Amino acid sequence: MPPIKLDTGNTAWMIAATALVLLMTPGLAFFYGGMVRGKNVLAMLMQNFICMAIVSVLWVLFAFSLAFGHDVGGHGLIGDITDFWGMKGGGSAMWAGGVPTTVIASFQLTFAVITPALITGAIADRMKFGSFCVFVSLWVVLIYSVVAHWVWGGGWIGAKLHAIDFAGGTVVHINAGIAGLALTVLMGKRVGWPKEQMKPHNVPFVLLGAGLLWFGWIGFNAGSELAADTVAGYAMLNSIVATAAAMIGWLVVEKVRDGHATTLGAASGLVAGLVAITPACGFVNGIGAIILGVVAGAVCASCVGLKFKFGFDDSLDVVAVHLVGGIVGALSLGFLATHTVNSTVITNVAKTGAFDGLFYGGNLEQLGRQAVAVVAVLAYSGLGTLIIGFLIKITIGLRVTEQQEIEGLDTALHAETAYEMGAGLAGSLRSTTGSGVGTQRMAEADV
Numbered sequence: 001m002p003p004i005k006l007d008t009g010n011t012a013w014m015i016a017a018t019a020l021v022l023l024m025t026p027g028l029a030f031f032y033g034g035m036v037r038g039k040n041v042l043a044m045l046m047q048n049f050i051c052m053a054i055v056s057v058l059w060v061l062f063a064f065s066l067a068f069g070h071d072v073g074g075h076g077l078i079g080d081i082t083d084f085w086g087m088k089g090g091g092s093a094m095w096a097g098g099v100p101t102t103v104i105a106s107f108q109l110t111f112a113v114i115t116p117a118l119i120t121g122a123i124a125d126r127m128k129f130g131s132f133c134v135f136v137s138l139w140v141v142l143i144y145s146v147v148a149h150w151v152w153g154g155g156w157i158g159a160k161l162h163a164i165d166f167a168g169g170t171v172v173h174i175n176a177g178i179a180g181l182a183l184t185v186l187m188g189k190r191v192g193w194p195k196e197q198m199k200p201h202n203v204p205f206v207l208l209g210a211g212l213l214w215f216g217w218i219g220f221n222a223g224s225e226l227a228a229d230t231v232a233g234y235a236m237l238n239s240i241v242a243t244a245a246a247m248i249g250w251l252v253v254e255k256v257r258d259g260h261a262t263t264l265g266a267a268s269g270l271v272a273g274l275v276a277i278t279p280a281c282g283f284v285n286g287i288g289a290i291i292l293g294v295v296a297g298a299v300c301a302s303c304v305g306l307k308f309k310f311g312f313d314d315s316l317d318v319v320a321v322h323l324v325g326g327i328v329g330a331l332s333l334g335f336l337a338t339h340t341v342n343s344t345v346i347t348n349v350a351k352t353g354a355f356d357g358l359f360y361g362g363n364l365e366q367l368g369r370q371a372v373a374v375v376a377v378l379a380y381s382g383l384g385t386l387i388i389g390f391l392i393k394i395t396i397g398l399r400v401t402e403q404q405e406i407e408g409l410d411t412a413l414h415a416e417t418a419y420e421m422g423a424g425l426a427g428s429l430r431s432t433t434g435s436g437v438g439t440q441r442m443a444e445a446d447v
Contacts, residue, residue: 007098013228014103020219021110025052025117027212031267032121034205035316037198039408040125041205041418047132051117054136059109060087063141067148068108076156079149097227107223108148115144115172121316122180125190126405129413131398135388139179143384147175147377163373164337164344164354166235167224169279169330170377177323178378180314182385187398189313191405198315203263210267214243217274221281234341235281239274242281242293246273249297257301265301268321272300275325280332283345288336288359296328330374334367335359 029048033041055063062081069079084105093101116136150157151171157163165171190198200206221239225232250269251261276296277289284292303320307313314320337357339345346353354369356362392398399405404412411417 004094004096004098006094006100007227010097010227011099011103013232014099014107014223014226017219017223018103018107018110020216021107021114021223022052022216024110024213024216024220025049025114027209027216028114028117029209030205031209031213031271032124032316034202034207034209035121035200035264036124037408038201038419039410039417041201041410042414042416043129043409044120044124046129046414047120047127048117050129050133051120051136052113054133055113055116055140056109058137058140059105059112061085063112063145064105064108066141066145067112068104068153069149071149071154071159076150076154076160078146078155079153095226099226104226107226111168111172111220112140112144112148115168115176116140116179118172118176118318118322119180119183122314122318123183123187124315125409126187126399127183128397128400129409131392131396134392134396135183138388139385142388143179143381144171144175147171147381150376151373157373157376161369161372162352162354163330163369164283164333165279165330165373166282167221167278169275169326170373173275173278173322173326174330174374174377175381177318177321177326178382179385180318181312181323182382183389183398184312184314184319186386186389186393189311190315191402193313194308200264206267207263210270214270214274217243217278221278225282231282231342234285237286238277238281238284238289241286242277242289242296243270243273245290245293246270246276246297246300249273249294250301251297253298253301268317269297269301272296272321272325275322276300276329276332279326279329280336283333283337283342283354285338285341288332288338292329292332292336295332296325299328300325327374331367331370333357334362334364334370337362337366 025048029045032048033044036044062085065081065084066079069081069083072078072080084101087102087105095101095104116139148171149155151165152158217239218236222232222236225235247266247269250265250272254265255261273293273296276292280288280292300320303324304317306320335357336359337345337354338360339356344354345356355366357366358364389398400409400412
């Protein structure tokens, strides 16, 4: 087989897409940072930014090899750590589409960065910074790299089961969502939750972050085609229209349930739509994207109250948005995938590959495959995160002291404050309570 030649057009697009996705982590930092109390905003920003530092180094050293190296033993479980160790060998080789390995590695690095960053929303306001750094280091190697190999790196979910995930419904969102839930259970509730209202301290920050996420997500989804082609165009269009539809779906539920459509709800619905369309963007048409968006927005908005019902303190509703949204998006492919968008999807007449969804002439088989992939990632990431978190908890500890939590993580952990505008404002920010997406809209007395 002749060597693949460099395709400058595809390579240029992938470089641009990588830059777009890298912007998403600072965008996420603002999205989450606006939702926490003023005394914790820098700690939230710091947790997101440190993911960029830790994961980037580990990815180049060996995590990329674990995720995308040749499958070890043909079992579909993990990649060969020696394939791309330190990017010392094979860095100039071309991937399908004529894109250099170094560009693919950079693009996938940005995914590996934002996935543990998503977890920070679940454990906001109470985790030690050093413990978080240790957690990220272990989690990205032992959990993220493994799941990425299963789905995208020639592992058993993608290559053998033929479950499909275009840009990360399982690898990123379900993975991060269940990990966030596991850590939340290990760490327990914030001081004062749920009796105290813990409102966002800066909603404009939230909207700014949501806008940056939407902008960067075009690279996240359309870039996952690894080429500048028609499927990338579908992925881009679907990422816009599904997100818009999800925002509408969330706001309708909010209006009916609470009597108000809020800016915080608009931002939350926006992100829920982005999450849900991520696994499906390159496999569904425009109608499918609208249907998925509306359903995801409504379902995620309805799930915000689960944390009050079951008593887990998911600070910024990572479970309702990322875990639930990721599951909705992954399972939707059993209904909405169509070969008219992506030739990876085939009719059920064939014996291998991913099948059309139920709404496009398929049967239940693809839905079953998607469900197996969802359950596998839930089980592995959930249990693995519990083990990693428990080991950290019994050694160096996971959580700050009660006094540090009351004081605020900005000063207690980082000796800084976000706002220096006079004692009056500082006091107001310090006493501002709450942060969750659902907390602002739901009266605690009714919980």
